[in-house]
Amino acid sequence: xxxxxxxxxxxxxxxxxxxxxxxxxxxxxxxxxxxxxxxxxxxxxxxxxxxxxxxxxxxxxxxxxxxxxxxxxxxxxxxxxxxxxxxxxxxxxxxxxxxxxxxxxxxxxxxxxx
Ligand code: AMP
Ligand code: ZN
Numbered sequence: 123x124x125x126x127x128x129x130x131x132x133x134x135x136x137x138x139x140x141x142x143x144x145x146x147x148x149x150x151x152x153x154x155x156x157x158x159x160x161x162x163x164x165x166x167x168x169x170x171x172x173x174x175x176x177x178x179x180x181x182x183x184x185x186x187x188x189x190x191x192x193x194x195x196x197x198x199x200x201x202x203x204x205x206x207x208x209x210x211x212x213x214x215x216x217x218x219x220x221x222x223x224x225x226x227x228x229x230x231x232x233x234x235x236x
Contacts (some may be wrong), residue, residue, distance in 0.1 A: 152224070
């Protein structure tokens with residue numbers, strides 16, 4: 123999608139610190155980290171919201187979760203635990219409309235989130 127920030131990161135039109143890239147999934151460092159480890163994991167294909175996925179996306183969603191877990195593990199910052207979050211819609215604070223998992227670690231993470 124031409125006006126999507128994360129599609130532009132995918133296409134190299136906006137710089138990002140990419141930490142993983144394969145045919146289906148990209149991970150990169152969040153520009154405003156909320157924890158010592160804060161990366162975003164996105165599908166290469168533009169999907170605006172979690173409300174837009176169907177069962178046909180099951181494999182892709184699984185891949186996002188596996189890459190997120192691997193990023194936590196390989197960061198060396200998640201030995202005491204980590205959190206994977208996807209915000210959907212305004213009440214959850216979704217600000218970029220290309221689905222993404224947040225991977226957070228490196229400090230105690232309060233529960234419930236705000
Ligand atoms: P959300 O509020 O769940 O939609 O999360 C969007 C995330 O994207 C926020 O944590 C932002 O800090 C992050 N973000 C926004 N612009 C960029 C960018 N250019 N590069 C990396 N992360 C970004
Ligand atoms: Zn997009």
